[in-house]
Amino acid sequence: MTEDTFPAATVPMRWVGPVKISGNVAEGLIEVPLATYESPLWPSVGRGAKISTLCDRGIVATLLDERMTRSVLLEADDAGTALAAARQLHAELPRLRGIVAECSRFANLIELHHQIVGNLLFLRFEFTTGDASGHNMATLAADALLGYIIDAVPGVRYGSISGNFCTDKKASAVNGILGRGKNVVTEILIPREIVEQRLHTTAHRVAEINVRKNLIGTTLAGGIRSANAHYANMLLGVYLATGQDAANIVEGSQGITHAEDRDGDLYFSCALPNLIVGTVGNGKSLDFVEANLTRLGCRETREPGGNARRLAVITAAAVLCGELSLLAAQTNPGELMRTHLRFERSAEKDGASERAHRNS
Structure with missing residues (x-):
């Protein structure tokens, strides 16, 4: 078998959004590719993306540091x-x-x-x-x-040559303290009526479940600098779609979700201090990766490091979309399971129809 004939593992991918992003790196309405076998992730992130377009500044993504x-x-x-x-x-x-x-x-x-x-x-x-x-x-x-x-x-x-004080692809405290990769904070302020109509919940209930689940629950579990519901899901989806080293979701998913009830409006934030992404290097020469990075606008910036920074804040915005949607769903009894079953069965029907079409 030659290098050009390696078999490929096909992972279903869909573009979600657009997501409305502002901040110190990227601005505008941007669709995000998610490659995943977990089909309910697409509509869940899509719900968060839709909410971002209804808010004044959308998701404000601030890149704090990189190393x-x-x-x-x-x-x-x-x-x-x-x-x-x-x-x-x-x-x-x-x-x-x-x-x-x-x-x-x-x-x-x-x-x-x-x-x-x-x-x-x-x-x-x-x-x-x-x-x-x-x-x-x-x-x-x-x-x-x-x-x-x-x-x-x-x-x-x-x-x-490696002493594990880096720390690479392992859960640790040092990366969150000293930094490894891109450090991005995303924030959104959602008016009360949008919280109630689109998320079917309240700012108080989201802030409360974030403390009880993400902070207290994670502490009970012994989490290391990690207080979130499922950052890894969105990170893996973007990483596979854009040619990243997917093992870096280990430290990448060590982040903290913060939520506040501001007189009925919901302030919601995701801090990702260890977001490791690149737009050149291994995996980036694959045709589908090149096409996805081009569509994301990560082939346009001539400033050194600018394309990777753009990819980092887009990835972080996708994480917020999925985190917001899931936490809101978990404030309502039964909603999470109902939506999972509905979307998974829909995806199975779509897959069966596609296979039948190919075989006809």
Whole structure:
């Protein structure tokens, strides 16, 4: 089997929306592709998208920060040697940035953090990586930095190119605290009449279930910097449709939903501090991915990193649409199951009709 004849796993995809987005990166009415086997997700996100078009500013998506990380592990003679090495490296940060610039056109070292356990020194390098999600770029830069450190810093030796202090594709606190990927906050203010007519609930009930389910329930479960209903559903749908590394939904879904009753109007927000997306790199050369990114407007910006930022805020807006719709449904007894059954049966009928048509 050649590289060009690999079998493909087909995942159903639909465009949902448009979603009304404003903020510091993207503006306008934008449709979003969701690739998923969970067919009720399309109408659920679609309901949130429709509500966004009825609100003054729609979903306000604010990109707060962006960085990709790679941690390396060094073995030192002892803890004192490890501390001296860390202090030396922090003092030499301009030199380290120069090393990164020599090995990569797009990576830029912006920060260094360290932890010491016994004689082990963990270094967490943080980079901006342009339009790439930056996994490989960060590893390449970290590899070059590691070579320099071993040669230039006394008393330290190679441990590993990855020390798990990054943290990549694992639930952790460090990513939410220090950042990994794009940090995006989405907000919407929904007038009382729209909450009641379109969501069939009230701002008070949504705010209450958010506290009881997402905050208290997640705390009981031992969630790590995660207080939401189902961010992973929307993230996976967009990730598969746009050629992302789908395993990054592990840290990507660690976000916090916040809701307030403002005199009957509903303020609703989703904070996603670990949104890892890119518009260049592995998976982006596939025809369907190229077509989807083009339709999303993620092939138009010439500003370095601008296309990836646009994809990040669109993804975050889709997350809010689905989160809002689900929480509203869960304020009403039986609504969630009724809608799931209705839409799943509808999707099964559509699939059967399509198969019959192909076989006729």
